[in-house]
Amino acid sequence: MSKVFREALAAVNPTHVPERWVYAAYDQCTFAVGPLADADPARTGVLLVECPGKPARRPYHKQKLALILANLRHFALELAQAGYHVRWRVADSYRDAVAALIDEVGSVTMMEAAERELREELQPLVDAGGLRVVANATWCTTDADFDTLGAPPWRMDAFYRGVRRRTGVLMEGGKPVGGRFSHDGDNREPWRGEPAAPAIPTFTPDAVTREVAALVDSAFPDHPGAVDLLHLPACQEDAEALWRWAKASCLPSFGPYEDALSRTESNLFHTRVSAVMHLGRILPRRAVDEVCALDVPINSREGFVRQVLGWREYVRHVHRKSPDMAGSPNVLGQRTPLPPVFWGGAPSGLACLDGVVEDVWREGFSHHITRLMVLSNTAQLLDVDPRELTDWFWVAYIDAYDWVVEPNVLGMATFAVGDRMTTKPYVAGSGYVHRMGDYCAPCRFHPKKSCPLTPMYWAYLARHRESLSGVDRAVRQLLGLDRRSETQRAADRRTYERVREALGRGEALEP
Numbered sequence: 001m002s003k004v005f006r007e008a009l010a011a012v013n014p015t016h017v018p019e020r021w022v023y024a025a026y027d028q029c030t031f032a033v034g035p036l037a038d039a040d041p042a043r044t045g046v047l048l049v050e051c052p053g054k055p056a057r058r059p060y061h062k063q064k065l066a067l068i069l070a071n072l073r074h075f076a077l078e079l080a081q082a083g084y085h086v087r088w089r090v091a092d093s094y095r096d097a098v099a100a101l102i103d104e105v106g107s108v109t110m111m112e113a114a115e116r117e118l119r120e121e122l123q124p125l126v127d128a129g130g131l132r133v134v135a136n137a138t139w140c141t142t143d144a145d146f147d148t149l150g151a152p153p154w155r156m157d158a159f160y161r162g163v164r165r166r167t168g169v170l171m172e173g174g175k176p177v178g179g180r181f182s183h184d185g186d187n188r189e190p191w192r193g194e195p196a197a198p199a200i201p202t203f204t205p206d207a208v209t210r211e212v213a214a215l216v217d218s219a220f221p222d223h224p225g226a227v228d229l230l231h232l233p234a235c236q237e238d239a240e241a242l243w244r245w246a247k248a249s250c251l252p253s254f255g256p257y258e259d260a261l262s263r264t265e266s267n268l269f270h271t272r273v274s275a276v277m278h279l280g281r282i283l284p285r286r287a288v289d290e291v292c293a294l295d296v297p298i299n300s301r302e303g304f305v306r307q308v309l310g311w312r313e314y315v316r317h318v319h320r321k322s323p324d325m326a327g328s329p330n331v332l333g334q335r336t337p338l339p340p341v342f343w344g345g346a347p348s349g350l351a352c353l354d355g356v357v358e359d360v361w362r363e364g365f366s367h368h369i370t371r372l373m374v375l376s377n378t379a380q381l382l383d384v385d386p387r388e389l390t391d392w393f394w395v396a397y398i399d400a401y402d403w404v405v406e407p408n409v410l411g412m413a414t415f416a417v418g419d420r421m422t423t424k425p426y427v428a429g430s431g432y433v434h435r436m437g438d439y440c441a442p443c444r445f446h447p448k449k450s451c452p453l454t455p456m457y458w459a460y461l462a463r464h465r466e467s468l469s470g471v472d473r474a475v476r477q478l479l480g481l482d483r484r485s486e487t488q489r490a491a492d493r494r495t496y497e498r499v500r501e502a503l504g505r506g507e508a509l510e511p
C-alpha cells in the first residue's frame, strides 16, 4: 500500500542525476545537520529504505510502526521538495538496499546510526569501504564528554555538570544560572488538579499518513495496540506543532510536577517530544536552546535541560560502552516471566498498574514516573526477568530504540547491570504512588493497610539483601529491613509469592 505516497513522491522528486549519495536511516529525518546540511541538494541523492523485515522482528505497537513509516515517507517528500533527489527502496534488509546502491554508484555516505542493531547490520559495508560513516550530528555531546568520567561506575550528575560547563548552557560567568546545577529538589510536587494539565495535541492526517495506517493494519494485524491517527505527528510540520505546544503549555509547569502521577491526566506536563526527537524532527540542541530562552521558572528550564542534555545523552554513551546490554545482564538473578497484565486484557486489581498499562496500549506511551515507579517498580518487586521487561518496553513505547530503552531498563530501572550507571535500584512500596498520585483512592487495596506492594518491597530487599549490601545508597533501606520481625518477613514473603503466582496466571488480586 504505497500508491498515494509513490504518486506524491513522483510528482515532486527532482530528476537530476546525483553526484553523491547519502543514506538517511529511519530515525534521521533531518537535513538541518549532518551530510545533507552540507550538501548541494541539486547534486545530491538520498536513499531511504522501507524495511518490512524490521517491524517483523518484534511485535511493536502499531502506533510506533505508523509513526516511523509516516515520518520516513513524509521526509522523502520534504527532501524532494527541498531539491534532493530521493530514491525510495522497499527491502527486507537495510544492508541489501544500501549495498545495491553502493554497487551502482560506488560510494554512499551516512550519519552514524543511533541504534546498535543498524550499526551492526551495516558494518560489513563499512568494512568493505563502500559505506562512509560520519559522526551523527544530532547528538549534543561527544565521546570526549563522556570519557571524562573514566571507568565505571558512571554517574549522570558528573556527566551533566561537565557538559553544562563545556557548552555554557544555563551558565553565567562560569556559574550555573539559578545558583545550582540541579533544581531537582524543587521538582517533587504532587499534582492536585491545579494548574489544569494541557490537552494532548492532535494532528490532521493527510492521505499519505492514512495510507500508512492502512498498511500497518493490513501487514501487521497481530501487532498489539492500534493506530491513533489523531495523535500521530507524521511530518516536520506536525513535530513543530507538538514542540510549540510543549513550550507554551507544558514547560511553565514542567519542573514542579515532573515526578507526579495522575489517574485522569496521563501526560500531566511532560512534553511528549521524545518520539519526534529520536526521529531527528526536533533536534535536541535546538530544544535545549529554545527552552533556555523561555520566560519560565528556572526549575522548569533546568529540569528539561537535565533530561535532554543530561539523561538523554548520558544513556546513549552508556549504551555504546555496554555491549553486554545486547544480551541479558541480570545481577540480581531475576527470573519471573513477565505477567500477562503487562500485555493488557488481564487486570491485576492493582489500580496503578492497570491504569498505566491501559494508557500504554492506548497511546504507545506513558511518562517517566509511570514507567519507573509503576511499571518497572511492580516488575522489580515481582523479580521479572530484566531482559523480558526491556523487550516489553521496546515494543510497547513509540519512543523506544535499543540505545535508549536498554540503558533505561537494564541500567537504571532494574539494576540489571548493578551500579554501573545508577546508585541503587529504584524500588518502593505503596508510599510513592500514594504520595505523588491519585491512583490509590479508587483502588480496592488500601495504600497503608492492604496494598501488597509494601510487603513485596520488603520481600524484595530480603531476597536481594546480599547483592545490595555493598550498595551505599541501599544501606538505609536495608536498615529498615533489619527492623522487621521474622513474622513480618514471613508474611512479606507469602504476599510476594501469592501475588507472583496470581499475576502469573493472569488473575486479578483481591484484598
Ligand SMILES: Cc1cc2nc3c(=O)[nH]c(=O)nc-3n(C[C@H](O)[C@H](O)[C@H](O)COP(=O)(O)OP(=O)(O)OC[C@H]3O[C@@H](n4cnc5c(N)ncnc54)[C@H](O)[C@@H]3O)c2cc1C
Residues within 6 Å of the ligand: 269, 270, 271, 272, 273, 274, 275, 277, 304, 307, 308, 311, 312, 313, 315, 366, 367, 368, 369, 371, 372, 376, 393, 394, 397, 399, 400, 401, 404, 405, 408, 409, 413
Ligand atoms: C523503565 C524506563 C524505560 C524508559 N524507556 C525509554 C524509551 O524507550 N525511550 C525514551 O525515549 N525514554 C525512555 N525512558 C525515559 C523517559 O521516561 C522518556 O524519555 C520520557 O518519558 C519521554 O517522554 P517526554 O518526551 O514527555 O519526556 P519529558 O519528561 O518531557 O522529558 C524531555 C525529554 O528528555 C529526554 N529524557 C528524559 N529522561 C530520559 C531518560 N531517562 N533517557 C533518555 N532520555 C530522557 C527525552 O528525550 C524526553 O523527551 C524510560 C524510562 C524508564 C524509567
Ligand code: SF4
Residues within 6 Å of the ligand: 349, 350, 351, 352, 353, 429, 430, 431, 433, 434, 439, 440, 441, 443, 444, 445, 446, 447, 451, 452, 453
Ligand atoms: S493502593 Fe497500592 S496497588 Fe492500589 S493504587 Fe495505591 S499503590 Fe497501587
